[in-house]
Amino acid sequence: MDGINLPAMLGGIGLFLLGMTMMTDGLKLAVGPAFSRLLHAWTATRWRGLLFGILATALVQSSTAITVATIGFVNAGLLSLGQSLWVIFGANVGTTFTAWLVAVIGFKFKLDAAALPLIGIGILLRMSGQETRRGAIGGVIGGFGILFLGLGFLQQAFTGGSSLELGTLSGQGIWSLLAFVLAGTLLTILMQASAAVLAIILTLAEAGVLPLNEAAAAVIGANIGTTATALLAAIGATPNARRAALAHVLFNVLTAVVALISLPLLLALIASLLAWLGSGNQPAVGLALFHTLFSVLGVLLMLPLASHLSNFLGQRFRTGEEDICRPHYIDRNVGSVPSLAVDALHREISRLGNIVLDIARRRSSTDGAGPATWPRVNPFPPLSRAILDFVAGVNRHPMPQDTARNLATLLRVHRYYDTCHELCAELGPIHSTLPALAAPDLVDGGRALAAQAALLFERLDPLLPERGLPEAEALTSFELDYHALKAKLLEAGAAGSIPIEQMDEVMSGFSALRRLLEQANKAARTLATLAPVAGSAPVVLENA
Incomplete structure (x- = not known):
């Protein structure tokens, strides 16, 4: 050379x-x-x-x-x-x-x-x-x-370069x-x-x-x-x-x-x-x-x-239902373009919200089926972890200020849904202890409140936008009914009509349900400040 x-x-x-x-x-x-x-x-x-x-x-x-x-x-x-x-x-x-x-x-x-x-x-x-x-x-x-x-x-x-030897090629x-x-x-x-x-x-x-x-x-x-x-x-x-x-x-x-x-x-x-x-x-x-x-x-x-x-x-790379645990909209490719990453993240977090609210509806059910109706696999933890890793990757790239603000908003929504998922684990007494109470009026009141929450969860589901966000009156009505049920539980416990342990368990379950509803409401209304997501189907979780 x-x-x-x-x-x-x-x-x-x-x-x-x-x-x-x-x-x-x-x-x-x-x-x-x-x-x-x-x-x-x-x-x-x-x-x-x-x-x-x-x-x-x-x-x-x-x-x-x-x-x-x-x-x-x-x-x-x-x-x-x-x-x-x-x-x-x-x-x-x-x-x-x-x-x-x-x-x-x-x-x-x-x-x-x-x-x-x-x-x-x-x-x-x-x-x-x-x-x-x-x-x-x-x-x-x-x-x-x-x-x-x-x-x-x-x-x-x-x-x-005329003396460059390329004779071998x-x-x-x-x-x-x-x-x-x-x-x-x-x-x-x-x-x-x-x-x-x-x-x-x-x-x-x-x-x-x-x-x-x-x-x-x-x-x-x-x-x-x-x-x-x-x-x-x-x-x-x-x-x-x-x-x-x-x-x-x-x-x-x-x-x-x-x-x-x-x-x-x-x-x-x-x-x-x-x-x-x-x-x-x-x-x-x-x-x-x-x-x-x-x-x-x-x-x-x-x-x-x-x-x-x-x-x-x-027909290539077709996925089964087990792939519900994996991201559908985000990966490192889209993460390299921040403005695109925000759109994809919006969809993935909406999907995450749909998953956690479906879990909340099932776990607050009072039909007595209990864990039999729960998802066979909980996709929330791996999907949540993938979202956080994705956000960390996106932050390595320079981005305009409005894109950064939208990213921060979506991260806040993710935190709301993460809290919802933590609270889902505390809903067990609603389907396990409530039906066992020896007080029919309390059982009926608890079931009515759980059914009311399930309807509100559907209104707050980001993948069911056609239902529209619930009005303030609906949320206020739930709050009033919750406090009324809580007062009746305390009265029954004080009077000895139900065991104190059962009273505490049921109150703990409905307290978690109330807080979960608050977090879901914050998430839905924060998401509503961003552009709406179209074209995403609700996630169907398989039963055990």
Whole structure:
């Protein structure tokens, strides 16, 4: 490797990756919750979803970020799997913008002259307003400058690249092409950034180190390598996240196979286009055009296959009722985009509320069935723990102030439901001791109060919004009836009509029921201050 300046190459790769990261993070923070609204509004049809995926990826410069956001909406139930596929396909086309950025700007201008002022302006803006939109825009500008500075170092690294020895890989026909596909794939997996690998490939081709056909094979490999991130993200994720990740893999592999088979034809077409445009010998531009052409070709291939692919994926990773203990809307993918994470967390906490209120209804029942009607498995503890872990992960990412406030509100609701769950354990005497009282009026009064609470729990259930929150009069009526029953229990105990131990147990059970109702009311009314949740079905717990 006598022709390579190794320090300049490593530094260039590092600066390029740093610039890409700053641009992506800055744009995600600058756009904020508007990104969620745009994604939801622009995916109503396959063409709008495709266009959104292309434009958003070109803007954010990260197909992974767009894919993760799409998975978040699928998890939240706001997008169908079929809709999400077209955003993912569009993201694969949009990622070709990086190649055009490098080919058209990176090799046509003196990069140092543009990069250094951008870095200076961007860092000053970022330092003047951390965690603000101004600071986010500064991160984008600074990242843009650092990206081009890194590209400049890469160009310097391969200035003498004509003496780079690639004879072991080149000149072996189809085996050379496969070797470069593998090299591009492995480099992308190792670097976890196809943009940086594309920059290296384009630089080598522009310097004359790589023939165009072998450089094109390496571009195909880089496209395959991007699927590694999706596969890693799918480990331990929700079923919909796995389906979206598998869609990404299948699309990229199919596109790569077709591109490799038609490589001579595509390269001939590109050569004709460049000659017709009078562009002359510009390997980097030719590779950027090749990248775009085979990505668009992949989309065209998917037009008749998308519905079949959606049906195929829908049959994969199917879950049974035992998966009720696992989150349905949250995972680490959606957690990386705070504005999406809040929407998914809203749905998951609403589901948690539905579960705990169903447990409360069963445990306060006075029908005498007792534990026979209780859930065979209590999903609350693992689901609650997963929610807290999810919130901890979301807090590691910068977020706008309104998103942070919504996150804090949802965390407060979670605490209310956690208290409800603790109180559920104290409801036992209502179904066990109350029916055994030798005072029919007290038994009837207790059953009426428990039935009244069950109706209120249904009104407070976040997944039964059509019932509407209970009026203040209904809650006041419960409170008055509770105190009336408590007074009768105390009188009966004092008169010796019922044993003191039974009186204490029944009073303890109804006291827990009253406090549980208060916490459920606080949770429901706090949730009502946020946007309503639609499209979530009540959870059905299996009996023992």
